[in-house]
Amino acid sequence: MVKDRIVSWFIKNILLPKIEIISQPSFLLISSKGILLRDIAFPEHIFVEIEKKIKRNILYRIGKCFGYNYALNTHFETIEGISENKFRENTYFLVRYIESISYGKKLIYTLDYKKKVFKMKMKDYIVCSKNGLGYIIAEGLTAGFYAYATCDNTMEGVQTKCQGRGDKNCELICAPSKVLKEKKIKFLKETDLENLEIDAEYMAINKIRPTQFARYSLKDLIDSGFFEYSKGAIHYKDERHFLCEASLMYILEKELKKLKGGGKVLFDVSFDYGKSLAEESKYELNNHATSGSAESFITNYMSALGWGDVLVIKKSGKYTVISNYFPWTKWAKDIKYLMFRGMISGLLSGFLNKKITLKKFQTDFSGGFLTVIADE
Helix, strand or coil: CHHHHHHHHHHHHHHHHHHEEEEECCEEEEEECCEEEEEEEEEHHHHHHHHHHCCHHHHHHHHHHHHHHHHHHCCCCCCCCCCHHHHHHHHHHHHHHHHHCCCCEEEEEEEECCCCEEEEEEECCCCHHHHCCCHHHHHHHHHHHHHHHCCCCCEEEEEEECHHHCCCCEEEEEEEHHHHHHCCCCCCCCCCCCCCCCCHHHHHHCCCCCCCCCCCCHHHHHHCCCCEEECCEEEECCEEEEEEECHHHHHHHHHHCCCCCHHHHHHHHHHHHHHHHHHHCHHHHHCCCCCCCHHHHHHHHHHHCCCCEEEEEEECCEEEEEEECCCCCCCCCCCCCHHHHHHHHHHHHHHHCCCCCCCEEEEECCCCCCEEEEEC
């Protein structure tokens, strides 16, 4: 539709540059109604592989909890507080926004307002098109978002078709559980959605500060050609990175650590990604933005993706990694930073041709921000 193309163009070229802050080293932020949300650009591959190794119900819960809280913290207007026309308008712009940041292509949706049924067809949707699963992003996140928007925690999501399973399109339905039962669609049930409302503490700890170690922002590395940025999608080589609020990383680890071996899966998948990336990128060490060393490559790559102001130090033959201004949530003391430590352990191992594992970590809040320190 002509309208869809015009709206998508407006979002990509006018709206996104105003709300998407990618020009500050170590920080990625999205401005939403007066709140700055701290984003990370996650490698798609990590989520593709995690979904192959963890049970669907756990992954679905992770996605739904995140989606619910993301809707809450972006102040998405709920069905009880606005007219039907306004709710339909908000849904339309939400779909076009998802399309504009390249979570998927050719998004076509329908909305049954009275029955609270949302259906969507999509091409090349994030994660699921690569593994045929999509439990966290496609099913869980969408269900959680619409559970909040419709004020109905029985809202559940099911991907009935998927390109990753050989179908022509990915197809998703979100509806209250009783409607899915009537349609004889099998679904997972998750109604225990913990509230993670962003408050003044989140804003204060995550505010932009001058960096000590990272010199380049994501925008700088896009402009230099280190990253490719097109239509809202960030690529390094062939790897798509998707922007998402940092709470996803916390919820993911919090839930996986409840499973026997779940934390190890998260670390190992992150390690394998980092190692593979380094092995493919050794020639990039001569790029001007990396200053010719593995340590500076990691500083610039990780910092540009929003993991804080990262420094890699070698002392007495052992590596230490420091990240000042690490993205903070109220769960900062509840996780072990497995994805972060895994990715950097893998990067170091791949660049240096020997296994390096950042086994230990500590956190510090004395400066009014979160510092994460990881050691061999």
